[in-house]
Amino acid sequence: MSANDPAARLFPALYEGDEDAVVRLLRAEVSAEAVDEDGQSALYLAAVSDRPGIVRLLLAAGADPDRLSLGTDAPLCGAACGGHTEVVRALLSAGANPDTVEAFGFTALTWALRRGHTAVTEALLMAGAAPDRPGPGGEPPLVTAAHRGSVGCVRALLAHGAGARGEALAEARRLLGVGIEAELRERLARTHGPGHRSVTHRHPSPEGVTIEVQLLDARGRPFAGDDLQAGHTRIITLLKASTTRPGR
Template identity: 80%
Template sequence: MSTDDLAAALFPALYEGDEDTVVRLLRAGVSAESVDEDGQSALYAAAVSDRAGIVRLLLAGGADPDRLSLGTDAPLCGAACGGHVEVVRALLGAGAGADTVEAFGFTALTWALRCGHTTVAELLLGSGAGPDRPGPSGEAPLVTAARRGSVGCVRALLARGAGARAEALAEARRLLTVGVEAELRAGLARTHGPGHRSVTRRHGSADGITIEVELLDAQGSPFAGDELQTGHAEIIALLTAGVERPGR
């Protein structure tokens, strides 16, 4: 089998979680920095697929934890967005920069806060991610976490001394007044236009309740959606105790 054929076999093994095959391919000379036919790196594919064991194998084989897949996508950001705790842990342990910036100015912490992944946010902050490093729009992390309604993320940021507390408090109060479902519907209408049928789902977890709104096409299939958590009242209580002066 040629080197190209061996490299082509890496990605099916990766997606199937076949660690033994990945080991054999790496030992046969397949580069841990391999890319697929679209240019996506093996490490990024493993990270977003939550294949922590394969991520570790690729890192041990010499994959650069901070190399941007397609020049735009950081493995750490992909793992953080998905809430893949063990992948995040492996990448950070291999030296991935906690504040590595990918396309459009996103960092892993931005993704973790937007998606409400508390454990990932704690790992990133503990590895040096800046608690006040703004997101792509210039928004402070604490405001992002307050909008998401994630009490855990807000607590993690406050423990690291995050600023913009007054702004975060205002955002949490706004969401509590507007209501999470209404906020989600309004945002989807701005993006996709009004008048679509929709369905609302509520999911409970250790991090509280998440509300998800999905828009349906003419056949009744979902084509777009968004979600937020519902911890805004508790966040207000946390931030009310912490506001010392405007901007803090």
């Protein structure tokens, strides 16, 4: 892609959030389906960069909301993973399939639940995302949300009739028994090997506390990390109440 090609100027404007420049380029007949030098679509990059205004401009100019960037990455999934609620709503309003499947069997709902993004989860479910569609490993969405420790995601799924409540209850109880820090260290050890020093951080969140464990290199610098929300006790209460109702 030549530097003189108008399409080449679309991507700097996108990253800078320059909506006026994007409008000018689209009016100059730069395709809303343009891709960068690596083959990533403009819509996908705007979605993962949390640029809702630019997402709307590209959609209005004809970008396909369900087109997979590089044949693997769905704009809706990228926005859901990042917790970019306004982008998710823009894509859904433009007709994005709430159950679009990208590489390795991931859907937007799977990403939202794995990251504990309640507002995104609610938007997807309201748009018709299947509350019981299994994740890439066959896990029910409610189990994913219970593992994450997101009270809001569990509540949203229950409100939309999600099943596997007994399995989700068992998972929340398991996490409470094992301990979140121990679970995170074990997950990191499986990926990066045992024996690394680690540090734990507790971050306030709208739902309570998110616990993060980081692995440290020989100089004491973090090089990997993982986190979970700490809502398992409240989740157990919600799930116990739901499983004692008639028909559950």
